[in-house]
Amino acid sequence: ELVQEWTHELKKLPAKVSTDDLTQCLKVQIHKDTFQNLLKTNQAECLVSPANSFGLMDGGIDYYISEYYGGTDKLIPIVQKTIDFEWCGEQNVGTCLLVDIRELSTKIKNNSMRDDEKRSFPGYIAHCPTMRLPKSLSEDDTVYRCTWAMLTAVRMHNAKILEESSKHQRINAVVCAGFGTGVGGLSEKICAKQMMQAINHFVNAPTNTGQRSTTGPWLIEWSYASKINDAIDKS
Numbered sequence: 001e002l003v004q005e006w007t008h009e010l011k012k013l014p015a016k017v018s019t020d021d022l023t024q025c026l027k028v029q030i031h032k033d034t035f036q037n038l039l040k041t042n043q044a045e046c047l048v049s050p051a052n053s054f055g056l057m058d059g060g061i062d063y064y065i066s067e068y069y070g071g072t073d074k075l076i077p078i079v080q081k082t083i084d085f086e087w088c089g090e091q092n093v094g095t096c097l098l099v100d101i102r103e104l105s106t107k108i109k110n111n112s113m114r115d116d117e118k119r120s121f122p123g124y125i126a127h128c129p130t131m132r133l134p135k136s137l138s139e140d141d142t143v144y145r146c147t148w149a150m151l152t153a154v155r156m157h158n159a160k161i162l163e164e165s166s167k168h169q170r171i172n173a174v175v176c177a178g179f180g181t182g183v184g185g186l187s188e189k190i191c192a193k194q195m196m197q198a199i200n201h202f203v204n205a206p207t208n209t210g211q212r213s214t215t216g217p218w219l220i221e222w223s224y225a226s227k228i229n230d231a232i233d234k235s
Contacts, residue, residue: 002178003032005192013200026203035175036068039120045169046098047122048150048176053091053132055080060134060182069101069121070108078104079127091129094145096153099125102169123169126150130180137184141232143191146179147198193235201228
């Protein structure tokens with residue numbers, strides 16, 4: 001199952017990826033639970049939607065994400081409005097769009113708050129289409145691209161916090177299920193390999209390590225690009 005495959009692949013990653021040390025570059029934890037139960041005891045600022053290109057979040061895990069925020073008629077219009085603004089209504093597969101739902105999140109949290117229930121309602125949805133419309137996925141690099149896009153989108157989002165005019169809330173924790181293993185029908189092994197490969201490349205990217213292997217004006221040489229591509233092809 002996916003949890004076992006994730007755990008196996010996580011062990012291969014460098015020390016920069018830690019399961020418990022926040023001083024490392026990236027902390028990755030694996031949970032065998034629903035996101036609803038996870039958010040009862042864990043705070044997160046972002047929830048990933050492994051969606052379709054049009055923000056139609058009424059099937060699969062997206063349906064449950066919509067229900068978590070009051071139903072499809074509450075969440076989908078916000079997501080689609082952002083897709084319409086950024087992508088003219090159709091977001092490319094393998095990209096990530098951070099949707100600000102803090103206003104809805106606050107309303108839902110206030111309405112559902114009880115003495116015995118203090119759930120976390122992430123204020124951002126990371127909308128990462130794994131397919132244009134629901135279909136079976138081929139064994140390409142879609143999972144890698146979605147994971148990479150999500151990581152880099154959160155990185156850029158947090159970088160904007162440094163701007164004085166920024167109204168963003170910092171994203172410290174992201175809840176993300178496996179990409180492509182539901183309607184897409186990808187094997188858990190492929191999903192785990194590609195997600196962890198993207199994490200590995202992210203933490204070791206020259207941009208994040210500050211270490212460049214080039215001596216000329218180029219930031220990246222063909223040798224580095226080929227190494228990354230070969231690793232993805234093998235995952």
